[in-house]
Amino acid sequence: LAxxxxxxxxxxxxxxxVNITCSHNNIATNDYITxxxxxxxxxxxxxxxxxxxxxTNEVASLFIPADRKSSTLSLPRVSLSDTAVYYxxxxxxxxxxxxxxxxxxxxxxxxx
Amino acid sequence: GAVVSQHPSxxxxxxxxxxxxxxxxxxxxxxxxxxxxxxxxxSLMLMATSNEGSKATYEQGVEKDKFLINHxxxxxxxxxxxxxxxxxxxxxICSAKAGDTQYFGPGTRLTVL
Numbered sequence: 527l528a529x530x531x532x533x534x535x536x537x538x539x540x541x542x543x544v545n546i547t548c549s550h551n552n553i554a555t556n557d558y559i560t561x562x563x564x565x566x567x568x569x570x571x572x573x574x575x576x577x578x579x580x581x582t583n584e585v586a587s588l589f590i591p592a593d594r595k596s597s598t599l600s601l602p603r604v605s606l607s608d609t610a611v612y613y614x615x616x617x618x619x620x621x622x623x624x625x626x627x628x629x630x631x632x633x634x635x636x637x638x
Numbered sequence: 639g640a641v642v643s644q645h646p647s648x649x650x651x652x653x654x655x656x657x658x659x660x661x662x663x664x665x666x667x668x669x670x671x672x673x674x675x676x677x678x679x680x681s682l683m684l685m686a687t688s689n690e691g692s693k694a695t696y697e698q699g700v701e702k703d704k705f706l707i708n709h710x711x712x713x714x715x716x717x718x719x720x721x722x723x724x725x726x727x728x729x730x731i732c733s734a735k736a737g738d739t740q741y742f743g744p745g746t747r748l749t750v751l
Binding site: 558560562567568569570571572575613615617624625626627628629630631 | 642644670672674681682683684687729731733735738739740741742743744745747
């Protein structure tokens with residue numbers, strides 16, 4: 527199982543770009559990387575998923591280097607409503623032993 | 639994205655009673671669903687993997703006789719907390735895989751008095 531490590535907390539200001547990095551040194555060949563956002567008393571919300579290089583959607587970008595031992599979630603121009611806990615999940619997309627275990631997550635606080 | 643619902647969103651019960659939580663995949667079929675528990679200020683802890691038509695797989699330290707899981711159809715899994723005690727009070731979250739991605743329900747807040 528790929529263990530993930532993220533910074534416990536980060537602070538930013540409205541309008542800034544925020545980059546949150548997740549380390550997953552023992553990622554397996556068939557593992558995908560998925561990022562989630564969680565607000566208090568809510569279930570995690572899917573943000574973005576990728577396997578390698580760069581993925582972009584309407585809310586975020588995901589950068590994955592060639593060795594795939596880390597990944598960086600990039601949130602452009604954050605607002606106060608982006609204050610939440612962000613989790614990266616590393617798990618196989620299909621087949622194998624799928625045990626989706628979460629790390630501690632990163633608590634992002636966006637200041638006015 | 640795929641939608642997962644949970645019912646109820648919150649429940650308060652007396653110690654010693656049993657509580658059932660439902661998890662439904664609304665717009666897709668899920669052969670596998672997952673149940674998590676989350677305490678305040680902590681990460682999600684995987685309790686068990688629910689497999690349609692077969693027995694659930696429980697993580698180490700999770701009592702299978704206390705947390706009964708039934709996955710009777712491709713869109714419904716239930717978690718029953720039997721003989722609940724105050725220490726079972728927590729936020730319970732289910733999820734289901736749609737293709738390569740895991741989607742989560744909104745969670746159920748259980749308070750045992």
